[in-house]
Structures are given as C-alpha cells and as structure tokens.
Amino acid sequence: MQFPIISVIVFIPILAGLLILLIPSDRKTEIRVTALAAAAFALGLSAWLYFSYDLGVGGYQFVEQYTWLKELGISYHVGVDGMNVPLVLLTGVVMFTGVLISWGVDDRPREFFAFLFILATGVFGVFVALDMFMLFFFYEIAVFPMYLLIVIWGWKVSREYAAMKLTLYLFIGSVIALVGALAMYFASNLGTFDMIALEGAGFSAGFQKFWFPFVFMGFAILGGIWPFHNWSPDGHVAAPTAVSMFHAGVLMKLGAFAALRVGIMLLPEGAKFWMPFIILLTIVNVVYGAYIAMVQTDMKYVIGFSSVSHMGLVAMGFATLNREGMIGAGVQMFSHGVMTALFFAVVGMIYDRAHTRQIPELGGFSKKMPFVTIAFIIGGLVSMGMPGFSGFVAEFPIFMGVWKFQPWIAILASISIVITASYIIRIISKVFFGKMPEAYADHIHDVTVLDKVALALLAGILVIVGVYPSIMVPLVESGVDNILRLLGGA
Amino acid sequence: MSESIDLTMTLALLPEILLLVLAGLVLTFDLIWSEDRKRSLGWLTAGGLAVTLVVSMIFARPGEQAIFVWGGMLRYDWLGFTFQMLFLFGAALTALLAMDVKELGSRGEFYILMLVSTIGMSLMVSSADLIMLYLAIETTSIPMYVLAGFFKQDNKSTEAGFKYLLFGAMTSAIMLYGFSLLFGYAGTTDIYNLAFAIQAGAIETIPLMGSLFLVLVGFSFKISAVPFHFWAPDVYEGAPTPIAGFLSTASKAAGFGVLIRFFMAAFPTISTEWSNIIAIVAVATMTLGNFLAITQSNIKRMLAYSSIAHAGYILVGVATATPLGMTSVVFYLIIYLVTNLAAFGIVFTFWRTERSDEIKSYDGFSRRAPGLGLAMMVAFLSLAGMPPFGGFIAKVLVFAAAVNADMVWLAVIGVLNSIIGLYYYLIVLKHVYLYRTDADEKPVPVAVPARIALIILTFGIVLLGVAFAPWFHWSTTAASILF
Structure with missing residues (x-):
C-alpha cells in the first residue's frame, strides 16, 4: 500500500490541534512552536503532493478509499486532480503563514490554534473529498470554528454580530445543499454517496433543473455570491488577522469549489439551464463589489469587498462553462487566496501598530515598514490583474471565456478592473506613501522576522505563478477537461 | 395458559431481574450503611447497572426471530433489547453524575426509585399487550413523579413533581380510555392481534382513528410532543438536574420505543x-x-x-x-x-x-x-x-x-x-x-x-x-x- 499522504495532510492539523489542547495553557511558546511545526509539516506535504501529481497520467491520484458505512454507501474516499491540488497547496500556504502571523496572539493561544487547526482539517477534507457525505462532514467542520475564532479573538466592536451572521448564513446554505444532496442520493438509486459514481447517475433533466439552484446557491453563499454576500465583509472585518486570511483566502474557495464539485459536476444539465442567470448575479458581484470597495474608508472593508468582487470572477468563470473561463476560475481561486491572505496579513500588521484601519487617518508607512509596502504593492498589482503576476494569469482567461459567452458581459465586468485599480492605488498612496501622522511617528516599528517570512512566501508565490504560469495552468487545465467531459464537451 | 417457565423466558427478563436484585441490594445497604457512607450507593448502583448491561449483552441477546414470551405479554426482540441497553447505560451515568450532591446522592431512595423506573421502561419497550404496556408505563412514571419532586425543601422541585403528576395522570387516563376502546372494538388486548383485527376490517375508520388519537395523547406526553409539551420546561427546571436529564433521555426514548412499536405493529x-x-x-x-x-x-x-x-x-x-x-x-x-x-x-x-x-x-x-x-x-x-x-x-x-x-x-x-x-x-x-x-x-x-x-x-x-x-x-x- 502506498503512503496515505492525503489522509496525513487532512488529519495532521486536527491531531496537532488536540495535542495543543493537552499543553498547559501558560506555556505559550511551546504551544506556538507545536503549531508552527505542524503547519510547516502540512505545508511541506501539500507542496510535495502538488509537485508529484503526475500530469501524464491525469485523473484522480493518491486515491484512498475506506468503507465508512456500508449500508448507505458512505465511504472515506479522497483523491486529488488538477482542480483541487492547487487548493490543497493554497490551504497549506495559508495555514503556515497564518500561524506565523498569529505569533502575537496572547489571549488563550492554546484554544486559538486548536480551533484554527480543526478548521484547517475541515478545509483539507472538503478539497480532497470524493464522497458527498464526507464533503458535507468536513464542510461543516470547516465552517463552525469560524464562529468561535471570530467571537473570541475578533474585533470587539462587531464580532458578536458578525460571527453569528456568518455562521447562520453559511449553515442555511449548507443545510439547503444537504437536502439537495440527499435528493440526489435517493434519485440516483445507486445507493452510494461516491461522487465519481454519481457523476454517471444520469439524473433526469427535470430533476437537475429543479435541484441545481438549491445545491449551487447553498454552497455559493460561502463563495460570496450576490445577493448572499453580505455576511462576508462583516465577517472579514470582525475576524482576527489569521482568521481573515483563512476565511477570505481559503474558506470562500471552499464554497466555490463545493458549488462546482457537487453543483456543476453532478448536475451538468441543471448547470447549463441556470448558468445565464448565475452569470447575471456574478456581474453584480464583480462590479458592485468593486464599487463598494472603492467607497469604504476602513481598509479591511476595502479588502473584504474586493474579495466579493474577485470571488465573483471565480463564479463567473465557472458559469461560462467553457474551457477558458473555467481554467481562469481555477487559477483565480489559488491566486486570490494567496493575494487576499497577503492583504489581510498586511492590514493586520498596520492595525496592530496604529490601532486604526481608517485610511484617512493613516499614512507614510513605507518609511517604517518598507518590506510590508513592497509585499502590499505586489498584492495590489495581482489584484489589478497586471501581467507578470498571478492575477493576470487568472483573470485574462476568465474574461476570454466570458467574451466567448457574451461580449457585452465581458466589457461590463472589465469595468471592475478600473475600479480595483482605483481603490488599490488609493490605499497605496495614502497609507504607505502619504505623510505619517505625528501621533504614530514614535511608536511604529517594523514587523518581525516571522511576519516577513510569511509575506515573502505569499508575495513570492504570486510572482512565481505570474511569470511562470506553466507551473499551474496545465494542471488546472487537466482538471477542467474532466469537468468539460461531464458537461458533454460544451 | 399452561406454560412452563423455560430458559428463553427467563433470559427475556434478565435485565429486569437483575435490576430488581440491584434495587434490593441498594435498599439493604441503605439500611445498613451509615449516613456518611451512603454516597457509595452511587458506586453500587452504577456498578450494578454496568454489570447488568454486560451480562445482558453476553447472555440475553435475542435471536433473529422475535418471540412472544410470558403468555404473549412481552415480545423478546432486538428493538426492546436495544432500548433496554440504552436505559441501563443512561441510568448508570445518571447515578454517577448525581453521587456527589448530598441531598440527592446520599439518599438511598433516589437510586431505588431510579432503578424501579428503569425496570418500568424496560418493560415498556418490550410490551406486546395493552395491559402490560399500561402497567409498565405507570411503573415508569410513578417513581418519576417522586423523583421530580425530590428536593422537598425547594418549592420549584415540589411544583415540578406535582405538575408532572397531574399531567401524567391526566394523559395516562386518556390513553387508557383509548386502550379500552381498542379492546372494545377488536376484542383483544394483544397489540399484534389488534393488527390482524384491523386488517380484517373489524374496526371502522372513524372509531379507529378516534381511539388512535386518544392513545397518541399518552405517548405524546411521554415524548413531550406538541401540544402535550407544557409540563417539560417546568418539570425540567424544578426537578433535580440529573433527573431532568434522565427524564429527557431515557424516559423519552422509552416513549419513542413504545410509539414506534405500537404504531408500526398495530396500524x-x-x-x-x-x-x-x-x-x-x-x-x-x-x-x-x-x-x-x-x-x-x-x-x-x-x-x-x-x-x-x-x-x-x-x-x-x-x-x-x-x-x-x-x-x-x-x-x-x-x-x-x-x-x-x-x-x-x-x-x-x-x-x-x-x-x-x-x-x-x-x-x-x-x-x-x-x-x-x-x-x-x-x-x-x-x-x-x-x-x-x-x-x-x-x-x-x-x-x-x-x-x-x-x-x-x-x-x-x-x-x-x-x-x-x-x-x-x-x-x-x-x-x-x-x-x-x-x-x-x-x-x-x-x-x-x-x-x-x-x-x-x-x-x-x-x-x-x-x-x-x-x-x-x-x-x-x-x-x-x-x-
């Protein structure tokens, strides 16, 4: 038997989390070191997984399957293909950098890391799941710890409201999708939750058209689709830095990915029927999200709404149902995850020092924190879709795909690029290069080495994917081929 | 009915027999032990229940086929057995939880009443006869009324006990009326024979549904289903917490056990x-x-x-x-x-x-x-x-x-x-x-x-x-x- 690498990646975080809970709460250094070691291990393994995926062979690799409940056909079934392996890597990256950034968490770090790692296990589990029951199982494990993480360690002003709102939104989505999944299970008459088997279930067109919106929208809520997006900026803002990184960087991908995996891939006819409608929703996401981001004065809200806008592009890419759009969306999930993790990390660093996130009150941080400035600018360029950065690799194909579907939508959506440029440049010019207010000048210090390592890793990835897209695009393409096969080569 | 007592019949009652022995033991030690040792009755009860559980699991597992025993009063099958094991587990843990509060855990009556109630539940879920069922339900309920009002000094607890009693007596009377109607129409108290009578069309739909409603009232009370749920919050609030826990789990499970057996079999x-x-x-x-x-x-x-x-x-x-x-x-x-x-x-x-x-x-x-x-x-x-x-x-x-x-x-x-x-x-x-x-x-x-x-x-x-x-x-x- 081969080394069960996927299971190891999935269960390392939760085991580390339980181990951390056993450490006495006053030994904070040991807690942090354990957390970092586990995160580094998980990152290493997910990178190894990413680079050892064999493109020549294709399909699902490193597959493991164990019976979980025979009577109902539930199994623990995992595997990676070109679509989800970048997301596993993304989770590894965000987890590792998240631990680095959270070194300074001083209120009950033990519980903080334990909950964060339980969440990480849930995320890994969803990305690699090939069984629908298992997907839901891990999906809810991934969503729930957010509540505690936000409510306990979040921003005091809005955390209780935001955490409850987020949790209720996401769970309503997930339980609605669950009913849809159960309907699929019984309608297939296959007696299995295995998604590869269900792909061939041949649901009737009427069934698919009826259930698709429930399943797709149920998950897409977590992907931030309009008009169910408004839990997301509130949640981002209230969450502590590492959780915002996880939340925007990884969790929103969870929604988009699950909507793709269960919605589009299992109900392709439904997808074809509803997609024009979904595209209309995503236009609102993309343009309106960017516009709202532009008028915010709180940096974190800017980034939060920019996530809504960028995640709209992911959903739009999927909704085109063509090769270009899907490839773009696949890369965008990774690129946006890394980029937004970087943004939130930077915002967190600034807030820790200035104790405000109001753009008009900030200024001149480039002199004190040159390294952070460079990292943020790289992220900003990615966000604007500048060639040479991963954002271009992702967004250009999406617009190509949309153009193929309907040129005027592409034109409309591309307005968002201009708006994005405006709010990113505003932050850069005001916060980093403006004049630093007197009040801060004395007590602002540069960030720690750990923070720099985290930022360097995130920014480095964005540049590497940008200048050398072949490291990711062929992989995603192979995953997209599989989806297009299910869609009947649309 | 000339039926000699054989091994199967004894095994079918094994959990109840052991429970009764245990209740007797607790009663005896309650008399012998001094006040400050009485806390250990909890260990005795929990340990005894654990032994009962293990022994029953080993020796008293029912076969694939359900058997009617004791003149058709009980049905010895997996459904009843599963629930019985559940009650034993619940009662053992309730005893452990309650041990260290003096006014509860150092009183022998607490354990005895709980054990008797558990016997009632065990019989409830294996009853195959309306009369047996009714007796079992009362055996379960009466100790519970006492337990809910166990803190005599506490007005809320007394209120809980009394409220539970009034509600319980009322619904149980209605249920009994339903039983008697069913007996009147079908001429049998055996739940499984009732089913045949109904299938043969011995009862018209309207009287049947009417009696069914009356029976449902009793069961709804047990499982605290709307609109017979009013007692639950007051009783849970006033009753000693371990008893509230026991009521909301084991007693409710017993109600469901009866509900599904009765309706699936009879109707x-x-x-x-x-x-x-x-x-x-x-x-x-x-x-x-x-x-x-x-x-x-x-x-x-x-x-x-x-x-x-x-x-x-x-x-x-x-x-x-x-x-x-x-x-x-x-x-x-x-x-x-x-x-x-x-x-x-x-x-x-x-x-x-x-x-x-x-x-x-x-x-x-x-x-x-x-x-x-x-x-x-x-x-x-x-x-x-x-x-x-x-x-x-x-x-x-x-x-x-x-x-x-x-x-x-x-x-x-x-x-x-x-x-x-x-x-x-x-x-x-x-x-x-x-x-x-x-x-x-x-x-x-x-x-x-x-x-x-x-x-x-x-x-x-x-x-x-x-x-x-x-x-x-x-x-x-x-x-x-x-x-």
Missing part, C-alpha cells in the same frame, strides 16, 4: 393517515420547541425546549414509516441520549458549585474550567448537529429518511429548524467562551464519579459521530423487527 394498514398526522405534530413540535428555546434565560428551561425540538426531529423519522426512518429513530435516540446526558451532566456539575442555572452565570466558564467548557461545547455542538459529533449523523439520517419517503418539505422544515437550534446553542457557547466575570479565577471542581461519567459521554459523542457504522448496524437490526 400498518392506515400508515398514510398516521404518517401525515405525525408529520404535522413533528413540524409543530420542532418549530415551537426551537422558537421558545431562543428566549430562555435559564439553561434547564432552554434544554427542555431544545429537547422538545429534538422530539420533533425524531418524529420526522417516525412519520416516514419506512425502514430507514425507523433506523434513524433508533439511531437518533442513541446519540441523543448520550449527548443530552452530557449536557445535563455539565449543567448539574456547574450547579453544584454555583447553585445557579442562569445562562448568564456561565460567563467565563471556559476560563474557570477549560475542560468542562470544552465538554460543554462538544455536547452543545452535537445537539446542534455539527460534525464530527454524533448529532450530525443523527440529523442527516432523519432528514435522509424524510427525503427518501418523498417528504422533502418535511426535511426542509427540519433543516431550517436546525439552524434556529444552532443559534441558541451558540448563544450559550458565547457565554461560556467569550464573556468574562469577576470570578474568572474561581475553579469549578468536578467530583471523580461525575468526571468519569462526563469523560465517557464526551468521548461517546465523538465516537458515535465518527465511527457510526456499528451503531447504525445495530439500529438497523432493531428497526427491522418492526417490518
């Missing part, structure tokens, strides 16, 4: 009608329970409404009347028993030090007792239906059963209700984890027996939620007896 031919009735009751029960739970400020009242809501979810499984549905009912009850006992156990442990059941007083709980806080989170999340805890798989199964039975609407109402549930469980967790008090440093001590019980329960919740296959298999075996 298979009219199952569509009663499916619809039960579905409506299920919707009302879960919705009302959940909405009222939101507004509670006392944690025991909140748990009471939550347990009403859970009865609603379980009724969803009952309403389907399919094999999967019945399996999900049994499975849900197993998980619910473990989870809710844990929840009440933690509430009781907290009360022992604080003497308060207000949700507000839980501020800073996780700082004061990180372990207990974590256990509470596990229990509450399981109640909310969150993986990897048992509650998740339990809910998925009942809703799956509803979808399978073409009752998608019922599943949708159910899942939306579970979101409401999530809301108020989270509110409690917010008090536990987020808010602070001045007494942040004051620890919450946990006595050794309670610690053992809570560890078993907490691990049980995780075990049931992750390794659910054996339990599901067991539930399937139990439920398949009904068809």
Whole structure:
C-alpha cells in the first residue's frame, strides 16, 4: 500500500490541534512552536503532493478509499486532480503563514490554534473529498470554528454580530445543499454517496433543473455570491488577522469549489439551464463589489469587498462553462487566496501598530515598514490583474471565456478592473506613501522576522505563478477537461 | 395458559431481574450503611447497572426471530433489547453524575426509585399487550413523579413533581380510555392481534382513528410532543438536574420505543393517515420547541425546549414509516441520549458549585474550567448537529429518511429548524467562551464519579459521530423487527 499522504495532510492539523489542547495553557511558546511545526509539516506535504501529481497520467491520484458505512454507501474516499491540488497547496500556504502571523496572539493561544487547526482539517477534507457525505462532514467542520475564532479573538466592536451572521448564513446554505444532496442520493438509486459514481447517475433533466439552484446557491453563499454576500465583509472585518486570511483566502474557495464539485459536476444539465442567470448575479458581484470597495474608508472593508468582487470572477468563470473561463476560475481561486491572505496579513500588521484601519487617518508607512509596502504593492498589482503576476494569469482567461459567452458581459465586468485599480492605488498612496501622522511617528516599528517570512512566501508565490504560469495552468487545465467531459464537451 | 417457565423466558427478563436484585441490594445497604457512607450507593448502583448491561449483552441477546414470551405479554426482540441497553447505560451515568450532591446522592431512595423506573421502561419497550404496556408505563412514571419532586425543601422541585403528576395522570387516563376502546372494538388486548383485527376490517375508520388519537395523547406526553409539551420546561427546571436529564433521555426514548412499536405493529394498514398526522405534530413540535428555546434565560428551561425540538426531529423519522426512518429513530435516540446526558451532566456539575442555572452565570466558564467548557461545547455542538459529533449523523439520517419517503418539505422544515437550534446553542457557547466575570479565577471542581461519567459521554459523542457504522448496524437490526 502506498503512503496515505492525503489522509496525513487532512488529519495532521486536527491531531496537532488536540495535542495543543493537552499543553498547559501558560506555556505559550511551546504551544506556538507545536503549531508552527505542524503547519510547516502540512505545508511541506501539500507542496510535495502538488509537485508529484503526475500530469501524464491525469485523473484522480493518491486515491484512498475506506468503507465508512456500508449500508448507505458512505465511504472515506479522497483523491486529488488538477482542480483541487492547487487548493490543497493554497490551504497549506495559508495555514503556515497564518500561524506565523498569529505569533502575537496572547489571549488563550492554546484554544486559538486548536480551533484554527480543526478548521484547517475541515478545509483539507472538503478539497480532497470524493464522497458527498464526507464533503458535507468536513464542510461543516470547516465552517463552525469560524464562529468561535471570530467571537473570541475578533474585533470587539462587531464580532458578536458578525460571527453569528456568518455562521447562520453559511449553515442555511449548507443545510439547503444537504437536502439537495440527499435528493440526489435517493434519485440516483445507486445507493452510494461516491461522487465519481454519481457523476454517471444520469439524473433526469427535470430533476437537475429543479435541484441545481438549491445545491449551487447553498454552497455559493460561502463563495460570496450576490445577493448572499453580505455576511462576508462583516465577517472579514470582525475576524482576527489569521482568521481573515483563512476565511477570505481559503474558506470562500471552499464554497466555490463545493458549488462546482457537487453543483456543476453532478448536475451538468441543471448547470447549463441556470448558468445565464448565475452569470447575471456574478456581474453584480464583480462590479458592485468593486464599487463598494472603492467607497469604504476602513481598509479591511476595502479588502473584504474586493474579495466579493474577485470571488465573483471565480463564479463567473465557472458559469461560462467553457474551457477558458473555467481554467481562469481555477487559477483565480489559488491566486486570490494567496493575494487576499497577503492583504489581510498586511492590514493586520498596520492595525496592530496604529490601532486604526481608517485610511484617512493613516499614512507614510513605507518609511517604517518598507518590506510590508513592497509585499502590499505586489498584492495590489495581482489584484489589478497586471501581467507578470498571478492575477493576470487568472483573470485574462476568465474574461476570454466570458467574451466567448457574451461580449457585452465581458466589457461590463472589465469595468471592475478600473475600479480595483482605483481603490488599490488609493490605499497605496495614502497609507504607505502619504505623510505619517505625528501621533504614530514614535511608536511604529517594523514587523518581525516571522511576519516577513510569511509575506515573502505569499508575495513570492504570486510572482512565481505570474511569470511562470506553466507551473499551474496545465494542471488546472487537466482538471477542467474532466469537468468539460461531464458537461458533454460544451 | 399452561406454560412452563423455560430458559428463553427467563433470559427475556434478565435485565429486569437483575435490576430488581440491584434495587434490593441498594435498599439493604441503605439500611445498613451509615449516613456518611451512603454516597457509595452511587458506586453500587452504577456498578450494578454496568454489570447488568454486560451480562445482558453476553447472555440475553435475542435471536433473529422475535418471540412472544410470558403468555404473549412481552415480545423478546432486538428493538426492546436495544432500548433496554440504552436505559441501563443512561441510568448508570445518571447515578454517577448525581453521587456527589448530598441531598440527592446520599439518599438511598433516589437510586431505588431510579432503578424501579428503569425496570418500568424496560418493560415498556418490550410490551406486546395493552395491559402490560399500561402497567409498565405507570411503573415508569410513578417513581418519576417522586423523583421530580425530590428536593422537598425547594418549592420549584415540589411544583415540578406535582405538575408532572397531574399531567401524567391526566394523559395516562386518556390513553387508557383509548386502550379500552381498542379492546372494545377488536376484542383483544394483544397489540399484534389488534393488527390482524384491523386488517380484517373489524374496526371502522372513524372509531379507529378516534381511539388512535386518544392513545397518541399518552405517548405524546411521554415524548413531550406538541401540544402535550407544557409540563417539560417546568418539570425540567424544578426537578433535580440529573433527573431532568434522565427524564429527557431515557424516559423519552422509552416513549419513542413504545410509539414506534405500537404504531408500526398495530396500524400498518392506515400508515398514510398516521404518517401525515405525525408529520404535522413533528413540524409543530420542532418549530415551537426551537422558537421558545431562543428566549430562555435559564439553561434547564432552554434544554427542555431544545429537547422538545429534538422530539420533533425524531418524529420526522417516525412519520416516514419506512425502514430507514425507523433506523434513524433508533439511531437518533442513541446519540441523543448520550449527548443530552452530557449536557445535563455539565449543567448539574456547574450547579453544584454555583447553585445557579442562569445562562448568564456561565460567563467565563471556559476560563474557570477549560475542560468542562470544552465538554460543554462538544455536547452543545452535537445537539446542534455539527460534525464530527454524533448529532450530525443523527440529523442527516432523519432528514435522509424524510427525503427518501418523498417528504422533502418535511426535511426542509427540519433543516431550517436546525439552524434556529444552532443559534441558541451558540448563544450559550458565547457565554461560556467569550464573556468574562469577576470570578474568572474561581475553579469549578468536578467530583471523580461525575468526571468519569462526563469523560465517557464526551468521548461517546465523538465516537458515535465518527465511527457510526456499528451503531447504525445495530439500529438497523432493531428497526427491522418492526417490518
């Protein structure tokens, strides 16, 4: 038997989390070191997984399957293909950098890391799941710890409201999708939750058209689709830095990915029927999200709404149902995850020092924190879709795909690029290069080495994917081929 | 009836026999032991129940075929057996939890009454005859009335006992009237012969449905289904917490055991009608329970409404009347028993030090007792239906059963209700984890027996939620007896 690498990646975080809970709460250094070691291990393994995926062979690799409940056909079934392996890597990256950034968490770090790692296990589990029951199982494990993480360690002003709102939104989505999944299970008459088997279930067109919106929208809520997006900026803002990184960087991908995996891939006819409608929703996401981001004065809200806008592009890419759009969306999930993790990390660093996130009150941080400035600018360029950065690799194909579907939508959506440029440049010019207010000048210090390592890793990835897209695009393409096969080569 | 007592008949009653012996032992030692040793009666009870459980599991497992024993009074089958094991487990843990509160755990009567009530429940779920059933229900209820009012000095407890008695007596009288009507129409008290009589058309539809309603009243009281739920919050609030826990789990499970046996056996031919009735009751029960739970400020009242809501979810499984549905009912009850006992156990442990059941007083709980806080989170999340805890798989199964039975609407109402549930469980967790008090440093001590019980329960919740296959298999075996 081969080394069960996927299971190891999935269960390392939760085991580390339980181990951390056993450490006495006053030994904070040991807690942090354990957390970092586990995160580094998980990152290493997910990178190894990413680079050892064999493109020549294709399909699902490193597959493991164990019976979980025979009577109902539930199994623990995992595997990676070109679509989800970048997301596993993304989770590894965000987890590792998240631990680095959270070194300074001083209120009950033990519980903080334990909950964060339980969440990480849930995320890994969803990305690699090939069984629908298992997907839901891990999906809810991934969503729930957010509540505690936000409510306990979040921003005091809005955390209780935001955490409850987020949790209720996401769970309503997930339980609605669950009913849809159960309907699929019984309608297939296959007696299995295995998604590869269900792909061939041949649901009737009427069934698919009826259930698709429930399943797709149920998950897409977590992907931030309009008009169910408004839990997301509130949640981002209230969450502590590492959780915002996880939340925007990884969790929103969870929604988009699950909507793709269960919605589009299992109900392709439904997808074809509803997609024009979904595209209309995503236009609102993309343009309106960017516009709202532009008028915010709180940096974190800017980034939060920019996530809504960028995640709209992911959903739009999927909704085109063509090769270009899907490839773009696949890369965008990774690129946006890394980029937004970087943004939130930077915002967190600034807030820790200035104790405000109001753009008009900030200024001149480039002199004190040159390294952070460079990292943020790289992220900003990615966000604007500048060639040479991963954002271009992702967004250009999406617009190509949309153009193929309907040129005027592409034109409309591309307005968002201009708006994005405006709010990113505003932050850069005001916060980093403006004049630093007197009040801060004395007590602002540069960030720690750990923070720099985290930022360097995130920014480095964005540049590497940008200048050398072949490291990711062929992989995603192979995953997209599989989806297009299910869609009947649309 | 000339029937000699053979081994099978004895084995069928083995748990009850052992329980009776145990009750006798407790009674004896209660007389012999001095006041300060009486706490050890808890060890005796819990240990005795554990032995009963193990011995019954080894020797008294029923065969594949159900057998009628004791002149057709009892049916010796997997359904009854499964529930009996569940009661033994619940009673043992209740004894452990209650041990270290003087006015409860050092009183022999407490253990004896609980054991007698457990005997009643065991007989309830294996009764195959209306008269036997009625006697078993009364054997269960009467000790419970006393237990609910066990704190004589406490007005609320006295009120709880009295209220429970009045409600119980009333509904039981109505149920008895239903039984007598059924006997009058069909000429038999044997539940399984009743089924034949109904299939043969011996009873007209209207009188049949009428008697069925009357019987349903009694059962609804036991499982606290709307509109016979009014007693639950007051009784749970006033009764000693371990008793409230026992009432809301074992006693409720017994009610469900009887409900599914009675209806599946006696009324298979009219199952569509009663499916619809039960579905409506299920919707009302879960919705009302959940909405009222939101507004509670006392944690025991909140748990009471939550347990009403859970009865609603379980009724969803009952309403389907399919094999999967019945399996999900049994499975849900197993998980619910473990989870809710844990929840009440933690509430009781907290009360022992604080003497308060207000949700507000839980501020800073996780700082004061990180372990207990974590256990509470596990229990509450399981109640909310969150993986990897048992509650998740339990809910998925009942809703799956509803979808399978073409009752998608019922599943949708159910899942939306579970979101409401999530809301108020989270509110409690917010008090536990987020808010602070001045007494942040004051620890919450946990006595050794309670610690053992809570560890078993907490691990049980995780075990049931992750390794659910054996339990599901067991539930399937139990439920398949009904068809």
